[in-house]
Amino acid sequence: MAVAEQKKTTNAKHEPKVLLELEGIKKYYPIKGGILQRKQGDVKAVENVSLKLFEGESLGVVGESGCGKSTLGKAVLGLEELTEGKIVFQDTEIQDLKRKEKLKFVKEMQMIFQDPFASLNPRQRIGHALEEVFTMHTDMSAKEKRKAVIDLLVEVGLKEEHFYKYPHEFSGGQRQRIGIARAIALNPSFVICDEAVSALDVSVQAQVLKLLKTLQEKYQLSYLFISHDLGVVRYFCDRVLVMYLGNTVELGTVADLFNKPLHPYTQALLSAIPRPSVNAKRKRVRLQGDLPNPANPPSGCPFHTRCPIAAEKCSSEKPAWVEYEPNHFAACHFAGQPIQ
Amino acid sequence: MGETLLEVKNIVTEFRTADGQLPAVRDVSFSLKKGETLCIVGESGCGKSITSLSVIGLLPSNGKITSGEILYEGAPIHNLPAEKMRQIRGNKISMIFQEPMTALNPVLTIGFQIREPLMLHHKLSKSEATKQGIELLKQVGIPYPEKRIDQYPHELSGGMRQRVMIAIALSCNPGLLIADEPTTALDVTIQAQILDLINDLKDKLNMGVMMITHDMGVVAEVADRVMVMYAGKKVEEGLVEEIFNNPKHPYTIGLLNSVPNVDDPDFELEPIPGSLPSLNEQITGCRFHARCKFASDICRNKEPQVVSVSDTHKVSCWLETEVH
């Protein structure tokens, strides 16, 4: 195992302080139809997710579009009401808390979106938009707020003069820095990054990833890092969760998951990534077909319609979520069997 | 790989803007052979799309090729009247875009959209066009094409819509296929299918393919040759092996070091500092000098000339001028 990943693994092992625990999280969206708009079924966006997130770690969440990554993130933050399940944050069950009791946790948990500007007022100066965060959650004086915002701007690699600029005057990378500034303003312990670097050019993406890492070390942040880019996830994260059609299919350290993936879907995903190298001509597994409709998921194992090694029992029996090796989970009747 | 298909010679493409006449493509030259894939890479805004839109004659209305020439099979196409250029697009050069949903008409069936070019440019009857359309959908790997042909775009997945776009692009038997970020909006497993498809079709139909992408992984997968652009200029060009194994331009090296390698657990990210200059910024010397860690006085004052590293590998950088 490579040195950097070994370090990551032991880090996770020696400080196993749990920050967040999810127990059987489900989020269904009703499908309505007909003239009476009666409920006709459910989109099972997130189906039974259980996991622990440790202090100071980055947990990557990967999977194809529509597999439930964003829904999971929003559910954890309380932006979506759970259909079922428990969220334990810093030893407190938070899913049913009332608004006022929740406020304390709102400060602790923040989110960075793909385009943080979608929610900004185009006619408000950036500095003033950031000041509002402090107005809402602290009783700082006007002078203190100003100073705090300028410190924040510098912290994320911007300058004092950016305080007076309007949203449209920023480039994509700068916008993301502002999204980060807003997320870390109240000293959270947990930040969800939903495709936070996906819309950025590779060069700018690299700059922003470095910034997120620096902030993590400085403030002991935990990240839930949602991304469809496995290269970025391997670089950035300590552990990875793979999702398929709302289900968790594998969870492990980056080293385990990338070196010995257990689930056929993880294997196929890793095999499909175009590699930026012309020397390693690899034999690739190509998955056939498209993602099934989450409103009408396949019976048994959700992956069986595309799985290269699916057997008879796969279409009737849903595989259980099993810890095959310490800290390495998967849901597959034939976990560990190579698909090529 | 065969004879020369496309030759682009010293084109300059400019936009009329509130800040005056601004060049987005600055004196760019390249060529493409039949059966060859050329990838154009660079950061967003560096001029990749405008270069390819210049070739296919689909520039925005405020854009114009102000000098240089473009030859397709030896004949100039950069100065053709609109009607002639439309014929070229129906018969010789096709393009597919990043977001197939915006390129397909949502209120028309797949069948209508695939029949139209066949009836218009190839003068097929409706039933002949339907038959040919089903053949094309089959060729791009769409299951049950007889059924799909009656469906609307929103009834298909993103990957299938991109297949339909490719089928429509192929309907004219193009000699040249231009693909602008064709897989950027797709998931990796679907992306892999589409890249395989483009590769297979290229071999089978002996097309030239010009592929624009910002994904170095995609480049390594499909390119025979690579052209790297920065701020409207070509800064390096070479065989895909030369660009990946022996990159010379600091910008190319920067791009390669900015992509985390999924196979390398110890990968060190080395971002390129700063960002792309805007079109109206005045830059002397090498256009990359403000972001280059090797920049010296000469870089800031004089534009570097093209240096040949090999017959196929060219770079514009003062570091190389000194070596050669």
Ligand SMILES: Nc1ncnc2c1ncn2[C@@H]1O[C@H](COP(=O)(O)OP(=O)(O)OP(=O)(O)O)[C@@H](O)[C@H]1O
């Ligand atoms: N408000 C909603 N109402 C109904 N269905 C929804 C809603 N939000 C999400 N869904 C559905 O839930 C599923 C999971 O969506 P989600 O946005 O979590 O996917 P994702 O993994 O984040 O995808 P992407 O990679 O495209 O961002 C999808 O099928 C989606 O269409």
Ligand SMILES: Nc1ncnc2c1ncn2[C@@H]1O[C@H](COP(=O)(O)OP(=O)(O)O)[C@@H](O)[C@H]1O
């Ligand atoms: N219609 C237009 N008017 C003015 N400038 C434009 C227009 N279209 C593109 N540009 C500018 O031309 C440059 C090159 O754009 P483009 O070729 O689209 O970049 P990319 O490499 O991302 O494909 C950019 O600076 C862009 O802002």
Ligand code: SF4
């Ligand atoms: S349970 Fe069966 S279908 Fe599902 S991933 Fe495992 S082998 Fe494939």
Ligand code: SF4
């Ligand atoms: S010419 Fe100079 S500034 Fe430009 S890329 Fe080469 S070393 Fe850097």
Ligand SMILES: [Mg+2]
């Ligand atoms: Mg999402």
Ligand SMILES: [Mg+2]
């Ligand atoms: Mg473009």
